[in-house]
Amino acid sequence: MGSTTAENHGAEGVGRRDLIKRSAALGLISVPTMSFLSACASGGGGDEEGKAEAGKKTAKNPLAVNDSAQMEFVLFDGGFGKEYAEDAVKVYEKAFPDATVKFSATQKIQSTLQPRFNQGTPPDLIDNSGAEQMDMGVLVGKDQLADLTPLLDAPSYDDPDKKVRDTLRPGIVEMGQFDGEKVWILYYAYTVYGVWYSQKALDSLDEQYPETWDQMLAVCAKAKKKGMAGWTYAGKYPYYIPFSLYPMIAKVGGREVLDAIDNLEPNAWKHPAVKACFEAYYELQQKGYVLKGTPGLDHIQSQTAWAEGKALFLPNGSWVENESAKVIPADFALTVSAPTGLDSSDKLPFGTIWASGGEPFIVPAKAKNGAGGMEQLRIMLSEASSKNFTGKVKSLTAYNGGTEGITLTPGLQGGVAALEKAGDNVVNPRIQDWYVQLQKERIGVAGLGEMMAGRITPAEAIKKIQGFADEAAKDDSIKHYKHQ
Amino acid sequence: MQHGKYRFIVGFLTVPLGLYALFVIWPFIQSIYYSFTDWTGLSPEFRMIGFGNYERMLEDEVFWKSLQHSLLFAVLLPLVTLGLALFFAFMINVGGRRRRGGPVISGVRGSAFYKIVYFFPQVLSIAIVALLFAFAYNPNSGAINSALRAVGLDGVQPLWLGDPDLALWCVMAVLVWSTVGFFVVLFSAGMASIPADLYEAALLDGAGRATTFFKVTLPLLWDTVQSGWVYMGILALGAESFAVVQIMTTGPGGPDYSTTVMVLYVYQKAFRDGQAAYATTIGVALLVVTLAFAAIVMKLGRRERLEY
Numbered sequence: 185m186g187s188t189t190a191e192n193h194g195a196e197g198v199g200r201r202d203l204i205k206r207s208a209a210l211g212l213i214s215v216p217t218m219s220f221l222s223a224c225a226s227g228g229g230g231d232e233e234g235k236a237e238a239g240k241k242t243a244k245n246p247l248a249v250n251d252s253a254q255m256e257f258v259l260f261d262g263g264f265g266k267e268y269a270e271d272a273v274k275v276y277e278k279a280f281p282d283a284t285v286k287f288s289a290t291q292k293i294q295s296t297l298q299p300r301f302n303q304g305t306p307p308d309l310i311d312n313s314g315a316e317q318m319d320m321g322v323l324v325g326k327d328q329l330a331d332l333t334p335l336l337d338a339p340s341y342d343d344p345d346k347k348v349r350d351t352l353r354p355g356i357v358e359m360g361q362f363d364g365e366k367v368w369i370l371y372y373a374y375t376v377y378g379v380w381y382s383q384k385a386l387d388s389l390d391e392q393y394p395e396t397w398d399q400m401l402a403v404c405a406k407a408k409k410k411g412m413a414g415w416t417y418a419g420k421y422p423y424y425i426p427f428s429l430y431p432m433i434a435k436v437g438g439r440e441v442l443d444a445i446d447n448l449e450p451n452a453w454k455h456p457a458v459k460a461c462f463e464a465y466y467e468l469q470q471k472g473y474v475l476k477g478t479p480g481l482d483h484i485q486s487q488t489a490w491a492e493g494k495a496l497f498l499p500n501g502s503w504v505e506n507e508s509a510k511v512i513p514a515d516f517a518l519t520v521s522a523p524t525g526l527d528s529s530d531k532l533p534f535g536t537i538w539a540s541g542g543e544p545f546i547v548p549a550k551a552k553n554g555a556g557g558m559e560q561l562r563i564m565l566s567e568a569s570s571k572n573f574t575g576k577v578k579s580l581t582a583y584n585g586g587t588e589g590i591t592l593t594p595g596l597q598g599g600v601a602a603l604e605k606a607g608d609n610v611v612n613p614r615i616q617d618w619y620v621q622l623q624k625e626r627i628g629v630a631g632l633g634e635m636m637a638g639r640i641t642p643a644e645a646i647k648k649i650q651g652f653a654d655e656a657a658k659d660d661s662i663k664h665y666k667h668q
Numbered sequence: 669m670q671h672g673k674y675r676f677i678v679g680f681l682t683v684p685l686g687l688y689a690l691f692v693i694w695p696f697i698q699s700i701y702y703s704f705t706d707w708t709g710l711s712p713e714f715r716m717i718g719f720g721n722y723e724r725m726l727e728d729e730v731f732w733k734s735l736q737h738s739l740l741f742a743v744l745l746p747l748v749t750l751g752l753a754l755f756f757a758f759m760i761n762v763g764g765r766r767r768r769g770g771p772v773i774s775g776v777r778g779s780a781f782y783k784i785v786y787f788f789p790q791v792l793s794i795a796i797v798a799l800l801f802a803f804a805y806n807p808n809s810g811a812i813n814s815a816l817r818a819v820g821l822d823g824v825q826p827l828w829l830g831d832p833d834l835a836l837w838c839v840m841a842v843l844v845w846s847t848v849g850f851f852v853v854l855f856s857a858g859m860a861s862i863p864a865d866l867y868e869a870a871l872l873d874g875a876g877r878a879t880t881f882f883k884v885t886l887p888l889l890w891d892t893v894q895s896g897w898v899y900m901g902i903l904a905l906g907a908e909s910f911a912v913v914q915i916m917t918t919g920p921g922g923p924d925y926s927t928t929v930m931v932l933y934v935y936q937k938a939f940r941d942g943q944a945a946y947a948t949t950i951g952v953a954l955l956v957v958t959l960a961f962a963a964i965v966m967k968l969g970r971r972e973r974l975e976y
Contacts, residue, residue, distance in 0.1 A: 294939055302712050318710055322942030326711035419830055420918040477807030479923070480830030485806055494808075621941050629919045637830060637923070661706075661724065661943060 236553040246338040247555045252282040255556035256307035260314045261289035263506055264577040271572055272564045294318050301328055306548035309557030313543050320617060324362045325663040330547040331366040335558040341566035348565060355612045356582045359541050363665050370561055371541020374580040376502045376520060376599040377427035378537050383517035385496055393521045395534045397464050400524045404473035407496050414473035416495035418483035422636060423628025428499035428523040431538040433461045434611045438531040443667045446614045448657035453650040460526055462642035469638050479637040505595030506578050519598030522606060536609040537602055541582055618665045619656055626652040702948040709944025721949035730925055731950060737836060738930040741904040742961050746897045749844050753851030756786060758881050761859040773867045786849035794908055797846045798915035805829045805838055829917055832926035839912050839927055851896055858892040859885060894969040901961050906931055930954045
């Protein structure tokens, strides 16, 4: 799509008859955008046939990988690049010299792999990430994924006495579960969400990061006097606001409030903590503490404005350091804080933060060499591979540790410190991966986006969002999940 | 030589018709078939669910919004684009002041230059155009608001794409900008083939520019305008509107669904939400809308063909 214009209008004098013909042809091609979809359906499935036989189980090979079977690995080639995975593939090839590894990296996960799932011939390991992520809920619901429990219960790469699951950061295993014990996804990267800011800018105001909302308003007022806005956010993608708003709700009202929201319980959004937090954010907008024009900015534009010092605080995730590396000045002193709460009556202490896995790796149920895919993951979860990743792409991994002995960038350092401060108070709202459309389009754009643009009040936003959540709870075309 | 004529014709038509059937008709039929299933698009298993998807579609608020926007696109965009293009083409070819010793009809001064300038946007792919305008609409540092500030309109700083009341118009403006040049060139070609003596006669009878346009140019250009209308309508319902909405707008789909269009909704349902069957259902609705649009334009536009 979209390329039709270029070829049709090459010559200036397109004749009338040609045009009619071409418009007819174009109509027939472009109108049924859905039709090319059909080309990939109904391939039938080759269930058990063609699967690699199990290899010999040894201490070095606890997953019993067939040492001569081909292993195919498809990586999302995004912000983290592909070098870290290529390095891990080399380790696999060294361990199984007779096996061939077919490695490829693409940004078009869905276009490349959807037909293969439909034909029943998916690869053995996939990093299902990026804009073309395949819907996890559907993949799980349709039994397309392999349970990763054997991997989690296998001895870890570095220490045979420790299971893989015991080497992971908090929340990683839970995030891979949907309903029940089975673990479908292993998130490899570890993302810290929160309020990102320049320590230097805050110092120039002679202020500390505010822990209560009154202090927050005072800092914003002070910044405003200096011609700096308090906040900005990705106005075109307002589902960045929850990165600091949701943990604030948890801090004010306790984890149960977020769990109720995730479970799509009736009236979950009408909880007083939700109302108080919405009103707090709305106050920022009403008092003019949000950078003017923010609702029309996309994520890159808002990050650039923030890096230029036009705004102090930005709700975002730890990828922002890499994504905006080119515009963040060297002396910016980037760091992150857990969101500000309301006051001392909040249920959880200051430091409550949202951190969770990113880069979801999956092993398809119909993979020919699923054990190989899991072994590759086991290699990636070793200390050496994890360090390699952190050093190369400035992000933490699911491996708990792996930061000693390497120089951390300022933002990463801030993230590690914030995690230490949080301790057990790490929250992980699941609505983001359970109900993508609800979270992004409805709560994010139609609810929070409208409220933060000042077009609806918090009360109206809550009513609207509760309506969306109730609708989603009733919609039987989507699969529903509950916290265990 | 009469016998075997049909065999001869059929022989030539088999391959193209076969290709057409395979790549156009068959996918249509398949899509309609899938709209009666619960296919996710992510696994080969699905079952028939009758009219479930259609019932759901009729109750789907977002679907109605996207339909409304698509229809608005299909009606307004051709009207504005073709109107502008006709005006520009007329001024370039016919609308000029008569110059001593020059030809009887000519365009305004510098028309050759304008012709090239109008065609410029065609050289850029729609994705680039959309991206450029996304920057221009940036409320903070974008070209439009900066220009407003430069002329002292500091108080007028709209959010453009961030404002539900403006976003759809912003998108339409981009589509008009990027397609009008093509029609200027197309209509210029059409006008060039209108014999000059018709204009001379009209001028001798004392016809002004407006009269010349409505009584001579437009009737003789009607065929071209009509096919342009269908072409533009299909662009507005299909690929081009998808590209600009997907690239430029909030969400994408606009603040509070203010810019969502049917093609975008098909894409989101199929590729974001894993509901391919429902997406094909919306696709079928889009097919109906497009066919209806073409039929209406053909019907309304039917006029006696003028020979000259």
